[in-house]
Every structure is written in structure tokens, then in C-alpha cells.
Amino acid sequence: MAEIISGKEISYTIREEISLRVKKLSAKGIVPGLAVILVGDDAASNVYVNMKEKACVNVGINSFVNRLPADTSQNTVLDLVKGFNEDDKVHGILIQHPLPPAVDESYVFSQVDPRKDVDGFHPVNAGKLLIGAEGFVPCTPLGVVEMLHRSGNPPAGKHVVIVGRSSIVGKPLAALLVQKNDRANATVTICHSRTIDLPEITKTADILIAAIGVPEFITADMVKKGAVVIDVGTNRVEDSSREKGYRLTGDVHFEEVEKIAKAISPVPFGVGPMTITMLLHNTTLSAEKTLH
Numbered sequence: 001m002a003e004i005i006s007g008k009e010i011s012y013t014i015r016e017e018i019s020l021r022v023k024k025l026s027a028k029g030i031v032p033g034l035a036v037i038l039v040g041d042d043a044a045s046n047v048y049v050n051m052k053e054k055a056c057v058n059v060g061i062n063s064f065v066n067r068l069p070a071d072t073s074q075n076t077v078l079d080l081v082k083g084f085n086e087d088d089k090v091h092g093i094l095i096q097h098p099l100p101p102a103v104d105e106s107y108v109f110s111q112v113d114p115r116k117d118v119d120g121f122h123p124v125n126a127g128k129l130l131i132g133a134e135g136f137v138p139c140t141p142l143g144v145v146e147m148l149h150r151s152g153n154p155p156a157g158k159h160v161v162i163v164g165r166s167s168i169v170g171k172p173l174a175a176l177l178v179q180k181n182d183r184a185n186a187t188v189t190i191c192h193s194r195t196i197d198l199p200e201i202t203k204t205a206d207i208l209i210a211a212i213g214v215p216e217f218i219t220a221d222m223v224k225k226g227a228v229v230i231d232v233g234t235n236r237v238e239d240s241s242r243e244k245g246y247r248l249t250g251d252v253h254f255e256e257v258e259k260i261a262k263a264i265s266p267v268p269f270g271v272g273p274m275t276i277t278m279l280l281h282n283t284t285l286s287a288e289k290t291l292h
């Protein structure tokens with residue numbers, strides 16, 4: 001049976017480290033602050049924002065959450081962003097994705113000051129990641145790389161296959177893993193929904209990362225024996241036996257794959273908590289940068 005890579009446990013250790021960094025900053029009169037903008041009433045987004053708020057408070061980061069109705073205009077959102085860009089108490093700005101269809105999400109993201117873009121979604125930070133310059137890296141890719149290192153599975157020299165090409169996970173994760181440094185140095189393949197003979201490619205992965213958003217898409221026949229498998233998926237699947245009426249399922253068929261993998265991350269309590277932990281890290285980092 002595969003070893004379980006617990007994002008929850010790894011997160012716990014990193015959050016302790018972050019608490020210490022926040023204490024050091026506070027002693028110098030700087031309390032890291034995260035401003036969050038949530039527009040609309042998407043149930044999953046609401047849960048994520050609540051979790052982010054709680055996580056901030058637990059490590060001593062100030063959290064300023066703005067919950068706005070679904071019919072909020074783009075200009076109202078832009079005015080808020082402008083205010084946070086200019087506010088010294090705010091070191092990180094997070095606009096919860098997705099925004100309602102009437103709001104041009106890419107444009108709104110592009111109006112965040114890149115120095116406060118703790119989500120790493122701004123085109124300047126995306127470009128910096130691609131050329132290996134210092135900037136903010138999106139939280140989920142950063143969390144995945146941290147999980148690999150802290151679980152004793154460094155990616156250097158390994159063939160990493162990423163299934164999924166989103167701008168939030170697949171593409172930035174590939175850019176991070178191919179970088180020429182000790183944290184990366186991987187050989188990376190990106191696959192997606194149009195890839196021909198996907199299982200032939202996923203079976204060559206030493207490290208397989210599923211980020212395609214399809215419940216239990218990766219089955220045992222797609223995985224090499226002894227591979228390390230990281231499941232980025234967080235899918236709500238109807239389940240009348242649960243109080244909430246749904247359960248969370250990853251992109252990996254866990255029961256099948258845990259029998260052949262060397263190590264596997266679960267859903268929930270895998271990548272999910274790591275994403276939030278990296279948001280705390282990026283916000284603290286942004287505050288630390290004000291000292292230099």
C-alpha cells in the first residue's frame with residue numbers, strides 16, 4: 001500500500017514556521033494583512049474563503065474579507081482593488097475565482113499591484129515564473145512542490161507528468177518544475193483532454209500530478225508501479241448518504257491507485273490545505289519584502 005502524503009500534516013509544520021515569521025514581523029511593527037474579495041454566492045468559493053480567513057487568524061495575519069453580491073459591477077471591484085493597492089496595511093490581495101460572468105476576470109486580476117499579487121495570477125508574475133525571475137508563484141503549484149520535498153520525493157531528474165493545463169495549476173506547475181535549481185530540475189510533460197493515448201504517457205511518470213477536474217479520472221492502469229501520485233482535484237460528487245448531500249473526490253481513483261503507487265496524496269487533506277498554507281506564506285513574504 002502506498003505511503004500517504006498528508007497535506008494536512010505538512011501544512012501544520014509549515015504554518016508553525018509561518019507563525020514565527022509573523023511574530024518576528026510584528027515585533028518590528030508590521031502585521032501581515034490579506035485582503036480578500038469574494039463576489040457572488042458560489043458555495044465552494046464561500047467555503048474556501050472562510051477557510052482562508054480562519055487560517056490567517058491562526059498564524060496572526062490580519063484578514064480583511066469583502067463579501068459582495070453577485071450583481072456587483074466591475075467598477076466597484078476595481079475601486080476596491082485600487083484601495084487595497086494603496087493601503088499599507090494590506091500586503092496581499094486575493095480575488096476569489098471565479099468572478100461572475102459580467103466581470104472581466106483577467107482584467108481585474110491585471111489591476112492588482114504585482115507586489116501584492118499573492119495568488120501569482122498577474123501577467124507580470126506569470127512572466128517572471130516562466131523566465132525564473134523572483135516573483136509570486138501561484139499557491140497550488142507552490143504547495144505541490146513543497147509536498148514533494150517534505151515527503152522525501154524531490155522531483156530533480158524525475159519524469160513528472162502533469163494532467164491538466166490550467167493557468168492556475170498545470171501551466172505554472174510545469175514552469176516551476178523545469179526551472180534550473182535544486183528545488184526543481186524535473187523533466188516535465190503536460191497532458192490534457194486532447195492528448196492522444198494519455199495512459200501511455202501517464203504510465204511513464206515517476207511523479208504523476210492530476211489536475212484535470214474530472215472525478216477519479218486517473219485509474220490504476222494509467223499509473224506506473226512505484227510512482228508518486230499527487231491529486232490536485234477537488235470535485236463535489238453527489239452522495240445522498242452524506243449530510244451535506246455530496247462528498248469530495250479527487251481526480252485520482254484513490255482505492256485503485258494506492259495499491260500500486262509508492263506514495264499518494266489524499267482528497268481531502270492533501271493539496272487543499274497546502275494551497276491555503278502557501279497563501280499564508282506568500283502574504284508573509286510580501287510583508288517581509290517591505291523590510292528590504
Ligand code: GUN
Nearest residue numbers: 094095096097098119139
Ligand atoms: N479559486 C480556486 N482556486 C483558487 C485560488 O488558488 N485562488 C483564487 N483567488 N481563487 C481560486
